[in-house]
Amino acid sequence: MRLGLKLFLGFFLIVGIAAFFVMRVFVEEVKPGVRQAMESTLVDAANVLAEMAAADLAAGRIDSGAFAHNLDKAERRDPNARVWRFPKHSVDYRITVTDARGVVVYDSQGRDLGRDNSRWNDVYRTLRGEYGARSSPESPDDASYSVMHVAAPIFAPDDGRTLIGVLTLAQPNRSIEPFIAASQRSILRRGGWLIGISALIGILMTWWLMRGIGRLNRYAQAVSSGEPVPPPPPRRDEIGDLGQALETMRRKLEGKAYVEQYVQSLTHEMKSPLAAIRGAAELLSEPLPEADRQRFLASIRSQQQRLTETIDKLLALAEVEQHGWLQKRERIPVDVLLRDAAAAMSARAEGAGIVLRVEADAVTAGQAVRGDPFLLRQALCNLLENAIAFSPAAAVVLLRAASADGRVGLEVADRGTGIPDYAQERVFERFYSLARPGSGQRSSGLGLPFVREVARLHGGEASLANREGGGALAVLSLPLA
Secondary structure, three states: OOHHHHHHHHHHHHHHHHHHHHHHHHHHHHHHHHHHHHHHHHHHHHHHHHHHHHHHHHHOOOOOOHHHHHHHHHHOOOOOEEEOOEEEOOOOOEEEEEEOOOEEEEEOOOOOOOOEOOOOHHHHHHHOOOOOEEEEEEEOOEEEEEEEEEEEEEEOOOOOOOEEEEEEEEEEHHHHHHHHHHHHHHHHHHHHHHHHHHHHHHHHHHHHHHHHHHHHHHHHHHHHOOOOOOOOOOOOOHHHHHHHHHHHHHHHHHHHHHHHHHHHHHHHHHHHHHHHHHHHHHHHOOOOOHHHHHHHHHHHHHHHHHHHHHHHHHHHHHHHHHOOOOOOOEEEEHHHHHHHHHHHHHHHHHHOOOEEEEEEOHHHOOOEEEEOHHHHHHHHHHHHHHHHHOOOOOOEEEEEEEEEOOEEEEEEEOOOOOOOHHHOOOOOOOOOOOOOOOOOOOOOOOHHHHHHHHHHHOOOEEEEEEOOOOOEEEEEEEEEO
């Protein structure tokens, strides 16, 4: 099971269990809570009615006096009320009055007159000066619905201390069941929303965490396979700290290997020029004809220039290879890039007797690439330098651009000697070079690797192939801005 799924399931399980138990407590507490509120209301109403019934009970006309008459009128009323979406069209109270012995002397429904209720909890406790209440089944045959009875003492109106009877106010719990059910449904519905929102938050939190962890994983996989990749975006949390730590570790490890590799490569390439310089210096220490002395001095200068060029280009290549991503990125018009590269190489082309011509199709007008202008210009200059070195005198070197499918190809075309078959696969290897026609000298072999690295940094590609009709065609392919 993947880590993201584990995180989500763990979060959802915790929230789900907590929400389940909380909702269960709420749902189970709704019914007793509503009944307790109803009991409190019945207590108030029972005591008010007890005071109203005291005079008629003391006078012996509780079943025919004003109290009974008013209650009878009240029971026939239609409240025509709408309580919390539920209509109410009748009065649900049932009132019974017992004398001081607990015998029923008044029943608003006329059913239990003369019955001894002294053993019922509501009457029994009230006659003893305590609070009396009970809950009994609404029907002896059906215990699913009950009736709440609340009693209040009736005192003699002349002294207010002598207990002369008990008034019991009853209300069926069936009348509050719709409110209880509605409250429970509301709690369940909102609980469902709570669980749903919690699940959504869990998904978002899991996605946010896994996004950072996934980037770290992809970064670590790329580093382990040797791919140059930028570090994960900075974050102000432990994942961000881990990403920065991994990047620092990668730089240190790659730096050690990089220095070791380049020291080996540099010492290998310096052996030949240094041996030539040493041999020429030993010969110059002996008496020599002037012509030989000048020839050996020219050899020393040539080898010194080769060493300097190798070191400079090696430093430039090392700089771009050490950057796994572009440090600078700006919009560069294609025509400006071509003109700048041609201007930088015009003097060398003129000195070699080469005609340098810039061409661009109409499609590239106004188009641009994004990247480092210095690196791209230097890459084109390296391609132009190779084309000039391998072209015969009075030849034409073309610098042109053509775009298609969201990319632009910066091409350098010459009519030189081309690329031998044996060198086709090796031209982009570090320190590999071909002898220049005429002089037979070789370059540092670092120009084309530099071009390939610049292309990679810009999300492009570099290629070199023979040109139809003779010569070579170098292409630096880049994505358009």
